[in-house]
Amino acid sequence: MSEREKIKVLLIDNHPLVLEGLKAVLETFAHIMVVGTAHLARQGLELAARTRPTVVLMDINMPQLNGIDAIELFKREVPDAKILMLSMHDSREYISASVLQGAAGYVLKDVPNEEIVAAIETVAGGGTYFSSGVPEALLQRRESEDAAILPLTSREREILILLAAGQSNKEIATVLAISAFTVETHRKSIKKKLGISTTAGLTRFALERGLIAEA
C-alpha cells in the first residue's frame, strides 16, 4: 500500500458547510490533499479534468445533475479517478446504482470522520469501501433478484416526478400530452417495480433519490 505520495481528493457537495467540514477534516491528514471543491457535479467535472484527482468524493443528492448520473461522466472525463459516493441515506437502490455505475465506494454522511478517511485510503489503493451493512445488502440483492434495483424507465421516472409533485393522473396526462389511461398504466408499473403502493411512499422515494427538490 504505497502511501508515499499524497492522495489527491476532489470534493463535490452542494452544501458549503459539508464541503468545509470535509476539507477541514481531510486537511488534518498529511497524506491527503484536497485539490478542489465544487458544489455542483458539472463544476466538479471541470475541476477534475484540470486537477486529475486520485479520488472524487461526491454527494449523491445534488441539484441539476445528481451524483449517480455524474459517475458516468467522471468515468469518461477522468477514467483513473476513483469515485467515492457520499450520501445521507442508507439506500439499497443508491448503493446498487453507484456500484453499477462504477463507483469504488459508498460512505454515509453521518459516519465518524475517520471512516471517511479510511474509505478514501482504501479506494485510492484500488479497493472498494462501503459504509456499515452495505455490502451485505448488496450481496443479498445480487443473489435474489438482480433486477428491481433502480429499474424505472425514463418515462416512468418522468411520471414519478410529476406524481410526487402532487399532480393527478389527469394533470400529468395534460402536461405530457398523453392519455390519462397511459399515465395510469405507468403509475402501475412504477408502483409494481418499486414495490410501493401509496402516493406518499412514491413521494418519499422521489425525495430520497433527489428526483424532486425538497422545497
Added chain:
Amino acid sequence: MSEREKIKVLLIDNHPLVLEGLKAVLETFAHIMVVGTAHLARQGLELAARTRPTVVLMDINMPQLNGIDAIELFKREVPDAKILMLSMHDSREYISASVLQGAAGYVLKDVPNEEIVAAIETVAGGGTYFSSGVPEALLQRRESEDAAILPLTSREREILILLAAGQSNKEIATVLAISAFTVETHRKSIKKKLGISTTAGLTRFALERGLIAEA
C-alpha cells in the same frame, strides 16, 4: 458593538460534517470561540447549561427533538443565549416559527460562510439576522395573516405523520382508535391550515419539517 471579549458559540447539528465545517470556519475567526458541539438538541441543552454560550447555532431538522421545539427549552435553560437557527430550507413556516419561539436569527445552510459569521456577530450584539429574502417574507405574512404559520395541533401533527407515512384514513383510524370520519376531519383541517391540497404535498411538508424520517 463591544467585541472585546470572544463570542462563545455552541453548535448543534446532527450531521458531523456540518458540525465540523462550522467549527472549522468559525475557528478561523479570533473573536469567536466554539465552546461546544452537539448532534442532538438534548445534548446541546446540557452543554449550554455548562458552557453558557453567547450564541447557540442550531439546526432545525434534527431527530428526536427538532430545533424549533428546542428553542423554548433553551430559552428556559439559558435565557441569555441568543438562538440562531440554521436550516436547509427557505421555508416561511420555519422562519416564522423560529421567530415566534424567540430565535434571534435564521441562516440558510447554503449561504457563504462569511454570512454565518456575520449572523453570529449580529445576534451576539443583540440584533437579529435573517438570510436572504427572509425578512420580507416575514413582513408579508405579518401584514396579511398572522395565523397559518405553524398552526398544527399535536393531534393534527400526529395524523400528518401517519398520513405522510402512506397510511390511509382507515388505517390511521385503527391505529389511533378513532373513527375514520374523524381522521378525515383532521386531514381536512391540516390541508386547510397548511394550504396544501395533495397527499404528496403533505408528505413533502412532513419530510422537510423532519416530522418523519427520510427512509
Added chain:
DNA sequence: ATCGGCATACCCAGAAGTGGGTAGCCGCAT
C-alpha cells in the same frame, strides 16, 4: 423473424380521498 420491453390506450368495479356540510363535548380563558 420473433420475442421482450417500452410506451401507448382503454375498460371496469371497487376502494379511497375531496370538499362541502353539521354537531356534540370538553376545557380553558375572558
Added chain:
DNA sequence: ATGCGGCTACCCACTTCTGGGTATGCCGAT
C-alpha cells in the same frame, strides 16, 4: 357564563385512485 378552539363523529355527492385486465405499434436483441 359564554365563547372559542380542539377533538370527536357523521353525511353526501363527486372525483380520483387502485388493481385487475386487454391490446397495439415500435424497437432492439437474439
